[in-house]
Amino acid sequence: MREITVEQYIQMDKAVPVDVRSPIEFEECSIPGAVNVPLFTNEERVEIGTLYKKEGSDAAKWRAMEMVSPKIPSMLGKIRDLKNEGYQPVIYCWRGGMRSKSVATFLTYAGVSFPRLVGGYRAYRQYILENTAGLIPDQSVVLHGMTGVGKTDVLKVLNERGYPVIDLEEMAGHRGSIFGSFGMGDGSTQKTFDALLYQALSEVKGSSYIIMEAESKRIGKVVQPDELLDTKKTGIHIDMFAGMESRVQRILRDYVEPYKQEEWFKPKVSESLVFIKKRLKDPEIRAQLEEAVEKENYELLIKLLLEHYYDPRYAFKQHDYEGQFHHVHADDVEAAAEAVIKIIETQNAPVL
Numbered sequence: 001m002r003e004i005t006v007e008q009y010i011q012m013d014k015a016v017p018v019d020v021r022s023p024i025e026f027e028e029c030s031i032p033g034a035v036n037v038p039l040f041t042n043e044e045r046v047e048i049g050t051l052y053k054k055e056g057s058d059a060a061k062w063r064a065m066e067m068v069s070p071k072i073p074s075m076l077g078k079i080r081d082l083k084n085e086g087y088q089p090v091i092y093c094w095r096g097g098m099r100s101k102s103v104a105t106f107l108t109y110a111g112v113s114f115p116r117l118v119g120g121y122r123a124y125r126q127y128i129l130e131n132t133a134g135l136i137p138d139q140s141v142v143l144h145g146m147t148g149v150g151k152t153d154v155l156k157v158l159n160e161r162g163y164p165v166i167d168l169e170e171m172a173g174h175r176g177s178i179f180g181s182f183g184m185g186d187g188s189t190q191k192t193f194d195a196l197l198y199q200a201l202s203e204v205k206g207s208s209y210i211i212m213e214a215e216s217k218r219i220g221k222v223v224q225p226d227e228l229l230d231t232k233k234t235g236i237h238i239d240m241f242a243g244m245e246s247r248v249q250r251i252l253r254d255y256v257e258p259y260k261q262e263e264w265f266k267p268k269v270s271e272s273l274v275f276i277k278k279r280l281k282d283p284e285i286r287a288q289l290e291e292a293v294e295k296e297n298y299e300l301l302i303k304l305l306l307e308h309y310y311d312p313r314y315a316f317k318q319h320d321y322e323g324q325f326h327h328v329h330a331d332d333v334e335a336a337a338e339a340v341i342k343i344i345e346t347q348n349a350p351v352l
Contacts, residue, residue: 001104004115006127016087020103029191031124032199037078039099076110092117128198133227135201139209140235147310148247149240150330151213157337164204166212171196174220193222234322236347240330248302256298276309
């Protein structure tokens with residue numbers, strides 16, 4: 001049975017982490033790109049843990065063997081299929097203990113041998129936390145702008161053209177506003193965000209700068225590292241602006257159109273407005289917001305929110321940054337992306 005360190009795993013070509021933990025553990029955190037081939041279901045894991053506490057190690061191991069035995073051919077087949085597809089499976093569990101060792105042993109007995117990650121996910125997480133700061137370039141290009149001006153759209157265009165883009169909202173599973181989680185599930189855990197950030201920075205390693213949005217330290221449920229925030233403060237700052245109509249239409253496209261027919265949508269909008277209404281002093285505006293939701297007039301709702309909630313708060317955010325701000329009109333996303341590229345060139349940042 002071959003064992004490899006996290007450093008060796010990161011250097012592997014076409015490696016696919018095979019996570020043998022239970023589905024609930026996998027959902028909470030995993031190595032990016034991992035495939036879940038669980039040794040135990042969530043319920044089985046609980047049962048074994050309870051048995052271990054009540055009757056001891058031997059009883060728990062025997063029960064585990066009874067549970068796992070019928071699954072072995074199917075599990076090994078899934079892992080072998082990855083190899084047949086041209087990937088290099090790497091087996092891991094929480095801390096490189098009995099679960100990953102058992103699966104690696106089963107594979108060896110079956111005539112196929114794949115490496116096991118020493119220390120498991122815990123060692124991987126420790127490694128990325130220790131090494132993320134070292135991957136952050138000294139220079140950054142930071143996109144600012146009010147809600148709906150198209151910052152994420154411009155980032156996507158730049159990414160498609162090969163520029164070193166870091167999409168923090170995508171990693172966080174949250175768009176950074178009251179409605180930021182709409183259509184994005186429950187959002188990333190801190191562990192998942194940290195892993196995705198490390199991976200993204202690794203992919204642009206060697207670039208002297210990165211391009212990203214001017215997000216607050218907290219995005220949804222996750223927090224950015226201080227080193228990344230420090231890089232943003234002194235970066236090349238680009239303030240994007242767009243007309244109210246194009247902003248409203250972008251927000252409708254991203255937040256409303258894909259989900260408005262879902263039964264959860266309208267109640268979730270009402271629930272999300274509770275916090276906003278507490279911070280709006282004008283009772284007439286609060287009443288207009290409630291009426292817009294009731295009548296499902298989401299275009300008016302968005303316009304009211306921009307004018308009376310989001311836009312008045314935006315000016316204060318720029319005070320957190322140092323240096324000159326460049327301005328880009330963003331009604332046309334492609335033209336805005338070209339303008340950003342031109343600014344990068346004129347500021348002597350290397351362009352790929």
